[in-house]
Amino acid sequence: MFSKIIDISWPISPAMTAYKDRSVVAFTPTKTFEKDHAREATVIIGTHSGTHVDAPAHFLEHGHTIDQMKLDALIGPCKVLDLSDISEKVTAHDLQRFDIKKHDRILLKTKNSSLDSQARFDASFIFLEKSGAEYLASLDIAAVGIDYLGIERGQADHATHEILMHKNIPIIEGLRLGHVEPGEYTLCCLPLALQGLEAAPARAVLMR
Numbered sequence: 001m002f003s004k005i006i007d008i009s010w011p012i013s014p015a016m017t018a019y020k021d022r023s024v025v026a027f028t029p030t031k032t033f034e035k036d037h038a039r040e041a042t043v044i045i046g047t048h049s050g051t052h053v054d055a056p057a058h059f060l061e062h063g064h065t066i067d068q069m070k071l072d073a074l075i076g077p078c079k080v081l082d083l084s085d086i087s088e089k090v091t092a093h094d095l096q097r098f099d100i101k102k103h104d105r106i107l108l109k110t111k112n113s114s115l116d117s118q119a120r121f122d123a124s125f126i127f128l129e130k131s132g133a134e135y136l137a138s139l140d141i142a143a144v145g146i147d148y149l150g151i152e153r154g155q156a157d158h159a160t161h162e163i164l165m166h167k168n169i170p171i172i173e174g175l176r177l178g179h180v181e182p183g184e185y186t187l188c189c190l191p192l193a194l195q196g197l198e199a200a201p202a203r204a205v206l207m208r
Helices: 130-138 159-165
Strands: 005-007 026-031 040-044 052-054 075-082 105-109 143-146 171-173 183-191 199-207
Touching (some): 143 183, 159 171
Parallel strands (some): 105 143
Antiparallel strands (some): 075 183
16 A cells, blocks of 8 residues: 555646647536536647657657557656756766666656746756766666656757657656655556557656
8 A cells, every 4th residue: 555645747727838838728618517517528638738648659750659658667666866956958967876777767856846837838948868868768767757848958859759769768748746855656657548649648646
């Protein structure tokens, strides 16, 4: 039994932060209690809204889609790394100070976690730079997550994504880690079973 469950998911609403302010989230009531004595709604949401998992198909022509990814990579022991001292990007040098082993699930806690979940998009968010991605890929980690809506920025060749995706390493974006102490947990992150798509929103929790 787990004595503590910590939700690390981005709250979803039409007011939430959207990548580059491209908001695609909408809630439309289809039944109201006043009229129908029940509540029901339709939801429009982008595949990369809030907490979500990127599959290789996002950037690789023949990459696996989100429904083809193995869930065991997203469920199990994980390590939350404190990188809140980083001012721009996470590099291999930054990661080498931590004890990262093969098949680890790695969550990167940065200054991004201090940003409000409904703030305007911050184009200067902390990201995982190419060398950091290469280092994690060389260790054959199981999955990596970061506390903003993208894991890279300013890389025209999308190197960070592609390095990880060529190794079939799931990328979790849009985590909320401000209330999480660095350390070891059990991660459970389940993307929606959207057929044939490149990504899907997810609910993510840490357990101890």
